[in-house]
Amino acid sequence: MPRYFFHYRDGDRLSEDYEGELLPGIAAVEETAMASAKEIIADGLLGGNPVLTGYSYEIRDEARNLVLVFPFSEAAEKPGPRP
């Protein structure tokens, strides 16, 4: 299984995911991003924060090719797997 790195973008700041995660393919990458973003948005709301929709995951493969940009706003608007 390929390894995918979920870098987190907060405006100009990018927090790198050095560890990555083994996933079977792009569908699983998107599902993981969706579930994780839902979890973070829900957690933020419960913490009294506004919805964190300005953030995104930039997911790259081992060759550092950009595989997917997943804006957190998608997790706020679309249904997906339960985190």
Added chain:
Amino acid sequence: MTRAANGLAAKAAIPTADSDKGTTADARRKVISAARPRNMLLRGLSAQDFALIRPRLERSTLQAKDVLEEVNGPVEYAYFPEDSLISVIATQRDGKAIEVGMVGREGMTGTAIVLGNGEALNECRVQLEGSALRIPAAGLRELLSRSASLHAQFLRYMQVVLVQATQTALVNSHLTVEKRLARWLLMMHDRVGENEFDLTHEFLAAMLGVRRPGVTVALHMLEGRHLIRSTRSHIGIRDRAGLEEFVASGYGIPEEHYRRLFPGAGF
């Protein structure tokens, strides 16, 4: 100094209390020194109780991810960490798991033995490699039946274990992931006395009960508040007081409880 979790770094030889004192020839015999033990619970025993337990103790080197107790499995040894750290993990039937406690130099595993039962209540897994003293279950049972004061001391610690588990249940429903991570780092700092840890995000995700990419986000936020430094799998505490202030009432009850019950332990 940094120690590795999850087998990330090379295993370093861990000095024993004996080799510290220069009697290196005896180190392999696993004779436990009569000097002040590094484990605070053992340190708090009366001289008579320590003399009772000392000949039964042996030093053991724990590697990250070693499983010391499996749920409902037999408990073979009770471990008293010296500089290792052990996670107590509750597991659901479908395999979902979350940490409900941690044991470092202030505590012991082997809850079931002390409570008079033979089977493990939760999983105990090594989080940070290091050394621990251990005693076989049968030996400990025998000593508990011989010394009421020894049993009382270990039962007092079980109160802390219980408070830790109940407080963890509370924070899991009341604190954000970011605050839970901050609390977790504080608790770890209390129990190993070091500022820096090598921890994988996969491991942290399992401890906090979140998806792994969320750990990057929580670390990013704590770093943005200048409370920690996070690089690759390395996390350093920058501002302990700031972390405490940030977690506020979510941190410290089990630790206060411990200090009340063991005022002389130096915890």
